[in-house]
Amino acid sequence: KFSRVLKKIAKDEVLNISEIKTLLKANRESELEALFLAANRIREEAVKDTVDVRAAIEFSNYCHKNCNYCGLRRENKNLTRYRMTEDEIIKVTKEIYELGIETVILQSGEDPWYTTDKIVKIIRRIKEEFGMKITLSLGERTKKEYKVFKEAGADNYLLKIEAANKDLFNQIHPDDNYEVRSKHTKWLKELGYITGSGGMIGLPSQSIEDLAKDILFQKKYGIHMIGVGPFLPANNTPYAEYKSGDLITTLKVVAVMRLVCQNVFIPATTAIASLDSEGQEKALESGANVIMLIMTPPQLRENYEIYSNKNMVDLDWAVESIMAANRKIPEYLNLDKLNRIDRSEVDAR
Numbered sequence: 287k288f289s290r291v292l293k294k295i296a297k298d299e300v301l302n303i304s305e306i307k308t309l310l311k312a313n314r315e316s317e318l319e320a321l322f323l324a325a326n327r328i329r330e331e332a333v334k335d336t337v338d339v340r341a342a343i344e345f346s347n348y349c350h351k352n353c354n355y356c357g358l359r360r361e362n363k364n365l366t367r368y369r370m371t372e373d374e375i376i377k378v379t380k381e382i383y384e385l386g387i388e389t390v391i392l393q394s395g396e397d398p399w400y401t402t403d404k405i406v407k408i409i410r411r412i413k414e415e416f417g418m419k420i421t422l423s424l425g426e427r428t429k430k431e432y433k434v435f436k437e438a439g440a441d442n443y444l445l446k447i448e449a450a451n452k453d454l455f456n457q458i459h460p461d462d463n464y465e466v467r468s469k470h471t472k473w474l475k476e477l478g479y480i481t482g483s484g485g486m487i488g489l490p491s492q493s494i495e496d497l498a499k500d501i502l503f504q505k506k507y508g509i510h511m512i513g514v515g516p517f518l519p520a521n522n523t524p525y526a527e528y529k530s531g532d533l534i535t536t537l538k539v540v541a542v543m544r545l546v547c548q549n550v551f552i553p554a555t556t557a558i559a560s561l562d563s564e565g566q567e568k569a570l571e572s573g574a575n576v577i578m579l580i581m582t583p584p585q586l587r588e589n590y591e592i593y594s595n596k597n598m599v600d601l602d603w604a605v606e607s608i609m610a611a612n613r614k615i616p617e618y619l620n621l622d623k624l625n626r627i628d629r630s631e632v633d634a635r
């Protein structure tokens with residue numbers, strides 16, 4: 287049954303939910319190997335060998351929402367909250383620009399302190415001073431705001447569905463609603479954004495069927511950037527005592543996502559790197575093709591604790607993962623900025 291489904295992909299046939307479940311249920315060593323190889327082959331055909339490197343500034347860890355899984359939730363009083371000023375954000379963007387990176391991701395909790403006008407000013411300055419591509423990851427905003435941000439120069443918007451099973455979505459999001467999140471996803475697409483979504487693997491009560499739905503959701507909404515990672519327990523949250531999502535299941539979702547969605551960007555996420563020190567390279571070998579660096583200033587980043595024991599993926603870590611996976615470092619990167627790695631080793635590739 288399993289190999290029959292893999293053959294359908296080779297013939298470019300569309301998979302239904304039960305076929306996706308068959309792939310996700312792979313557990314014999316030979317099946318897993320075949321699945322990851324197939325995903326890696328499609329990745330190579332669709333997006334080639336270069337791993338795209340982007341950089342995120344987590345500019346505020348204030349959040350007015352109370353998602354059950356997340357350490358930034360408003361009821362977590364054990365977190366030192368911070369907000370970066372416009373000038374601080376521009377300063378870090380300049381550092382990212384000097385690394386040669388072409389896309390900056392502005393990420394925060396849902397923090398209305400950053401009004402429409404404040405965000406617009408930041409977008410305009412980044413465009414004027416650096417001409418970089420801008421990804422916004424600010425949570426849910428109004429349709430009007432999405433439009434204004436787009437017109438100011440934002441290119442991408444990252445708003446994750448987290449869980450495409452409606453009941454599961456509503457269970458983990460006390461302030462949110464599945465229909466609303468889906469509607470926002472649609473708006474972002476209609477407004478011309480390059481859209482990002484994705485979700486968590488290993489949430490309490492999540493089934494294989496739910497993971498198959500997650501994959502079909504990304505396909506249905508035509509998402510360009512699909513970030514999946516394990517659920518990781520965060521201290522001081524209702525889910526602090528639950529167990530982490532597991533690596534193999536996460537890699538299987540990455541692989542099947544690639545097989546189903548094909549020509550998309552799939553990051554080897556920070557959550558995967560946090561679960562397992564080799565997780566990122568394994569994800570790159572199972573269909574992923576993007577790494578996002580964390581460029582939040584060192585004195586602040588430990589407070590952006592969406593989950594506990596987060597790996598601070600920096601340029602050196604990313605380059606090591608890319609080399610370990612035998613893939614290409616993007617030509618736009620300025621490798622003079624590497625610390626740990628011997629340059630000759632990099633140049634030899």
Ligand code: 5AD
Pocket residue numbers: 355356357446448485486515516517518519520557592593
């Ligand atoms: N485990 C894994 N990922 C998490 N995120 C938030 N909390 C967790 C967690 N406990 C991810 C979600 C969310 C982003 C803020 O970080 O995908 O979109």
Ligand code: SF4
Pocket residue numbers: 349350351352353356357358359360394395396425592
């Ligand atoms: Fe806030 Fe996002 Fe965390 Fe939910 S997942 S609490 S919206 S930062």
